[in-house]
Amino acid sequence: MTRRCKCGCGEALPSASKSVTVPHKKKFHSFECMNRYAEEHLQAERDRLRQGLDCYVKRVQKQEQKKKEREARQKKAKHRDNDVSHQLKLTQDVFNRWIKLERYKELLDAGDIPQCISCSKVAKVYVLGEFCCGHLKTVGAHEELRFNTLNVEFQCNRYCNKGLSGNLSGNKNTHGYLEGLKSRRGEAEFARRMNYLERNHPNFTRDAKQLKVVRRWCAARTRQLEKELCID
Known part of the structure; x- marks a missing residue:
C-alpha cells in the first residue's frame, strides 16, 4: 500500500525501507510539508489551550460568584439573627x-x-x-x-x-x-x-x-x- 504524506497534500512516499531523508522517515514529502503540518497542529493546540483557559476562567468566576453570594447570605443571616x-x-x-x-x-x-x-x-x-x-x-x-x-x-x-x-x-x-x-x-x-x-x-x-x-x-x-x- 502506497504511503501518503501526513500533511494531506497527497504526495506519495517511498516505502519505509527506502526512506532515507528526514521528511520521508517522518512520513512527510518535504520539509515544507512538515512545517505546514506543524503550523496547522500548533494552531489547533493553541485553540484547545485557549478553550481550556476560557473554561477555567469561567469556572473561577462562577466559584467567586458563589463565594460572594454565600458571604452575602451569611451576612444577611447574621443580621437577621439579631433583627428583633x-x-x-x-x-x-x-x-x-x-x-x-x-x-x-x-x-x-x-x-x-x-x-x-x-x-x-x-x-x-x-x-x-x-x-x-x-x-x-x-x-x-x-x-x-x-x-x-x-x-x-x-x-x-x-x-x-x-x-x-x-x-x-x-x-x-x-x-x-x-x-x-x-x-x-x-x-x-x-x-x-x-x-x-x-x-x-x-x-x-x-x-x-x-x-x-x-x-x-x-x-x-x-x-x-x-x-x-x-x-x-
Missing part, C-alpha cells in the same frame, strides 16, 4: 401554632367539641389549617399581651379572625368572642380574665435572644402536641 422584628415574626408564628394545638387538645381532653370561640365552627384535625390562635386584645394595640396565654383562644381564621377582625361582639349569625369566652370558661373565669386583660400592663420589649428562648420552648411543646394528636 424578624425574630418577633418567627416567634409569633410558632407561638400561634402552639396555642392553636394546645387549645384544640384542651377541648378534646375536656370532652368538648373543638370549635371556634366566636362562631362555634367545628374543627377537625385534618382541617386545623382553617383555624388559628385568636387574640382577644390585638398585638398591635397591646404589645405586652402578645404572648400572654390568657389573651388567646381557638378561633377560625378566615371568617372570624381575619374577616371580622376577631369578631369580638358577634353579629346576627355568630355570638362573638366575648360571649364564647364566657360560655367556654364560665362567668367567674371570664370576669377574672377580663379584669386582668383590661388593667394596665407594663410595656416592655423583648430582644432577639429572649425571643429565641420563647420560640424554642413553644416549638418543643408544639412538636409534643403534634405527636399526641398524630399530626404530620
